[in-house]
Amino acid sequence: MNEARPLKPPMRGSVPCVNITTAGGTAINLRNLTVRFDVLNRPPVLAVDNVSLSIRAGEFVSLVGPSGCGKTTILNLLTGLLPVTYEGEVTIAGRKPTAGNPDIAYMLARDSLLPWRTALGNAAYGLEIRNVPQAEREAHARELLEKVGLGAFCDAYPKALSHGMRQRCALARTFCLGSPVFLMDEPFGALDAQTKLQLEDVLMDLWSAEQRTVLFVTHDLAEAVALSDRVVVMSARPGRIVADVPINLPRPRSVRALQKSDDFHHLYAELWGLLEQGSLER
Numbered sequence: 001m002n003e004a005r006p007l008k009p010p011m012r013g014s015v016p017c018v019n020i021t022t023a024g025g026t027a028i029n030l031r032n033l034t035v036r037f038d039v040l041n042r043p044p045v046l047a048v049d050n051v052s053l054s055i056r057a058g059e060f061v062s063l064v065g066p067s068g069c070g071k072t073t074i075l076n077l078l079t080g081l082l083p084v085t086y087e088g089e090v091t092i093a094g095r096k097p098t099a100g101n102p103d104i105a106y107m108l109a110r111d112s113l114l115p116w117r118t119a120l121g122n123a124a125y126g127l128e129i130r131n132v133p134q135a136e137r138e139a140h141a142r143e144l145l146e147k148v149g150l151g152a153f154c155d156a157y158p159k160a161l162s163h164g165m166r167q168r169c170a171l172a173r174t175f176c177l178g179s180p181v182f183l184m185d186e187p188f189g190a191l192d193a194q195t196k197l198q199l200e201d202v203l204m205d206l207w208s209a210e211q212r213t214v215l216f217v218t219h220d221l222a223e224a225v226a227l228s229d230r231v232v233v234m235s236a237r238p239g240r241i242v243a244d245v246p247i248n249l250p251r252p253r254s255v256r257a258l259q260k261s262d263d264f265h266h267l268y269a270e271l272w273g274l275l276e277q278g279s280l281e282r
């Protein structure tokens, strides 16, 4: 029985914002999910094998596992963008996945900013599509650009921003949407170590303030431990869940400060062992 309650974002003016009163309900529910891809002239690829995972509203959960174990497949399926039939049950914000679901914001490793729009125009783009009036969407986008440290670059075009700045702009665009559920696929995967730590702290600040539900895919175990309430470890393909590890480090957290914590390093070592074990499973 799926207990998910619909997570409709309320509005701040015309700008949607997260309804934290829904915290504790189920935001994402996968039950016995199996995904196979048909491949021309070859047997189908079994990508995801009998995965069950339930994520509460407001939780930050990371998904880690070897390359090809089905992490992106799961995120794509949740967005409703994957034209594939699956076995099992999938609900997100109380509904079956559908393309264009406003309850979901999806952030990828590449920033995919529009080169002909300024940082402000990019950050406000999602709200423009949702018909939020110009003054209001720009005020909200400006506020978020300030929070990610790009307040002085609102008028800059992507070509004038560094990679880390572009990814910060993408983070502002994602938060600007006000969607209660965030799906993030290695959003900081291509950044240098220092910029990554900075952006992880920015993400923690934004998330702590607004408590969105986050399903975060990463290959970086330190990142997974530092950010998450739980880390879910998958096996090598076909992807199955081999461990679901609670991260009981106190919050609020500073990702940079955690690098010196013994508890952090113990969790990292535990996850590393589980990941290695899962990588060997077939």
Ligand SMILES: Nc1ncnc2c1ncn2[C@@H]1O[C@H](COP(=O)(O)OP(=O)(O)OP(=O)(O)O)[C@@H](O)[C@H]1O
Binding pocket: 037, 038, 039, 045, 047, 065, 066, 067, 068, 069, 070, 071, 072, 073, 074, 237
């Ligand atoms: N559209 C598709 N058609 C056929 N096979 C696919 C398709 N998409 C993914 N696959 C296969 O499904 C498996 C899982 O792919 P997926 O991209 O989900 O892995 P991943 O865990 O995200 O890997 P990575 O960490 O490298 O990003 C892989 O074997 C991949 O080849």
Ligand SMILES: [Mg+2]
Binding pocket: 071, 072, 073, 185
């Ligand atoms: Mg992937």
